[in-house]
Amino acid sequence: MPHRTAFFVSDGTGITAETFARALLAQFEIRPKMVRLPFIDSAEKAHQAVRQINHTAQVDGKRPLVFTTLVNEEALEVLRRDCTGLLIDMFGTFIAPLELELGMKSNHRVGRFSDVTRSREYHDRIEAINFTLEHDDGQTDRSLEMADVILVGVSRSGKTPTSLYLALQFGLKAANYPLIPDDFERRQLPAALLPHKKKLFGLTIDPQRLSEIRHERRPNSRYASLENCRYEVREAEALMRRAGIRVLSTTHKSIEEIATLIRQDLEARA
Amino acid sequence: MPHRTAFFVSDGTGITAETFARALLAQFEIRPKMVRLPFIDSAEKAHQAVRQINHTAQVDGKRPLVFTTLVNEEALEVLRRDCTGLLIDMFGTFIAPLELELGMKSNHRVGRFSDVTRSREYHDRIEAINFTLEHDDGQTDRSLEMADVILVGVSRSGKTPTSLYLALQFGLKAANYPLIPDDFERRQLPAALLPHKKKLFGLTIDPQRLSEIRHERRPNSRYASLENCRYEVREAEALMRRAGIRVLSTTHKSIEEIATLIRQDLEARA
Known part of the structure; x- marks a missing residue:
């Protein structure tokens, strides 16, 4: 069984990314090492994340699976451009068809848990x-x-x-x-x-x-x-x-x- | 604000589908009515689900958003073919690139919670x-x-x-x-x-x-x-x-x- 690493990259807690990624990974007979990278809410932190992912790619000799729910455009762009892993962009993939269907732009709000403590x-x-x-x-x-x-x-x-x-x-x-x-x-x-x-x-x-x-x-x-x-x-x-x-x-x-x-x-x- | 209905359709509990869909929907200034359709694990139940979704489409005058984590191929095929909602196929979309990357077929196992009680x-x-x-x-x-x-x-x-x-x-x-x-x-x-x-x-x-x-x-x-x-x-x-x-x-x-x-x-x- 080849060694693989899966990363969960999120602006927020990463719980949505991890829940979803685990369900997807359960469809395959692999047990990747899982690395969580929560609170990646700036381009700078995205660069750090990319360095870690790309380093892992070299060590593993296999490109990592990178599951992301990033909504911060700058951070996402850094991953799209520089990350050598297989990017599974769980939000980006579906935002466009939803914008088209709903006739409105998304608001790029981070995380379902942000500012909820007073809700x-x-x-x-x-x-x-x-x-x-x-x-x-x-x-x-x-x-x-x-x-x-x-x-x-x-x-x-x-x-x-x-x-x-x-x-x-x-x-x-x-x-x-x-x-x-x-x-x-x-x-x-x-x-x-x-x-x-x-x-x-x-x-x-x-x-x-x-x-x-x-x-x-x-x-x-x-x-x-x-x-x-x-x-x-x-x-x-x-x-x-x-x-x-x-x-x-x-x-x-x-x-x-x-x-x-x-x-x-x-x-x-x- | 236009009235919309969002369906969460899953073979299992639908918790993954709902978690993910809520995070996506939080990116938009809409508050759709949410309908959960868990345990859709056969073509017959998929037909029932489609009837409910298509009926809602008529009543709303807008096509529903249908978030699905179905892995049962027969059930998914029924949705693909007959459902008049906008299908957001959260698993299907990413299974193919993962199969390619991993060089193996997915096993179409249902739900991350199935048979786990003895794990x-x-x-x-x-x-x-x-x-x-x-x-x-x-x-x-x-x-x-x-x-x-x-x-x-x-x-x-x-x-x-x-x-x-x-x-x-x-x-x-x-x-x-x-x-x-x-x-x-x-x-x-x-x-x-x-x-x-x-x-x-x-x-x-x-x-x-x-x-x-x-x-x-x-x-x-x-x-x-x-x-x-x-x-x-x-x-x-x-x-x-x-x-x-x-x-x-x-x-x-x-x-x-x-x-x-x-x-x-x-x-x-x-």
């Missing part, structure tokens, strides 16, 4: 994170009516990471509530959740996988035993089915996939 | 989230040696959201520790942190902004008063300066920007 959207996202943390693991029933979504499921079924992702990425206020033996015996969801059925989603997981995850936290405990995991999952699934809420399995789905399914469902209900 | 990277990311939650707000000094980074700062300076972002997005184990009057009086960082100076970052914030944020949480409290915020920020900054740790201001920087600066610094130190 309503950013404020709401931070509020969603705070709400989600305060309502992690059933810590409080207060202001559940403010929640956009409430996740239920047995311990370690993926509620917390999914809730945090919903808050951080989508700005949704996500509470989560564990289902415990008390609930199974009462054969009913926790009473505090009953008024909020429309926001409820259940998470479930294959008992074998759950047992593995729990063993990492508490090796050889009854809590982690396959027998107990089977019992909890069976009871939790029966309970969620009776309550008539949508149940998603985290066994083979990432938190991003689960969060996307939940958002899709919420939008369809709205 | 080492995913596992480490979930572990980082768990670690970060357990070490939020100085809850415990245990296994601080496992942390990749430790944030310090006064209450509401942005430690928690930044820590969570470092964990969720970058897979970094991020502890955070509040600086409180006790520390100011001792004129020293909390003792538990002293062995970990190389991982420490300080967050600070303009006292005026801090006061606003605290007033939202506890209106008219001494905690939120401008006088108290000025005192805490001044003392915390002096303390961090004496300790010789890098200090970042969250007043005008988003959690993404702060997190990127921290990662960049950590990589430079490594």
Whole structure:
């Protein structure tokens, strides 16, 4: 496998460039070394970046893949002119057809995160994170009516990471509530959740996988035993089915996939 | 301002498509309605998507902007052939030059999140989230040696959201520790942190902004008063300066920007 280096060059954080480049690179059977060059917001910094890229080209004996979301025209021009890598110009490529279609010029604004700290959207996202943390693991029933979504499921079924992702990425206020033996015996969801059925989603997981995850936290405990995991999952699934809420399995789905399914469902209900 | 609709069409979650499209759209003075069409993983679903897009084109009287990261060839072909929107084919556009450069065919794998739940990277990311939650707000000094980074700062300076972002997005184990009057009086960082100076970052914030944020949480409290915020920020900054740790201001920087600066610094130190 030939050695390659991939650079992510951006005026801002480079998170968009990296996210996109990783998705593209996942289409190939290569594992390039990845180098991030964020905050390249002047011609001078672009020259520095080019020196580093061109040096890497010489060392590798292969030209680097250079993914860029630069919007600063001067900086971009330096890369276009002097960089010996393969330039994948993710913004430039699509700006022209969009300008044509929209009948307007682009404003060359840097980064989707610039100056956002005072925006309503950013404020709401931070509020969603705070709400989600305060309502992690059933810590409080207060202001559940403010929640956009409430996740239920047995311990370690993926509620917390999914809730945090919903808050951080989508700005949704996500509470989560564990289902415990008390609930199974009462054969009913926790009473505090009953008024909020429309926001409820259940998470479930294959008992074998759950047992593995729990063993990492508490090796050889009854809590982690396959027998107990089977019992909890069976009871939790029966309970969620009776309550008539949508149940998603985290066994083979990432938190991003689960969060996307939940958002899709919420939008369809709205 | 003409009414426009933007569609994000993907085989997977569509998060890459949406992230990228939002960054591109931020270059224009338009606020299109955004419609997400995730999990379009067959020709049949592509036909459904096309029907929805073409219907919107008729209703809007303007052709929609269709951002796609489809890798499924059949589905993509349906869009190419039948969709009346402006197709921004984010993957297809760059796959061909990459195939040429790399001298190999792409594997048309769907989504960067598929089948990742059993990967080492995913596992480490979930572990980082768990670690970060357990070490939020100085809850415990245990296994601080496992942390990749430790944030310090006064209450509401942005430690928690930044820590969570470092964990969720970058897979970094991020502890955070509040600086409180006790520390100011001792004129020293909390003792538990002293062995970990190389991982420490300080967050600070303009006292005026801090006061606003605290007033939202506890209106008219001494905690939120401008006088108290000025005192805490001044003392915390002096303390961090004496300790010789890098200090970042969250007043005008988003959690993404702060997190990127921290990662960049950590990589430079490594």
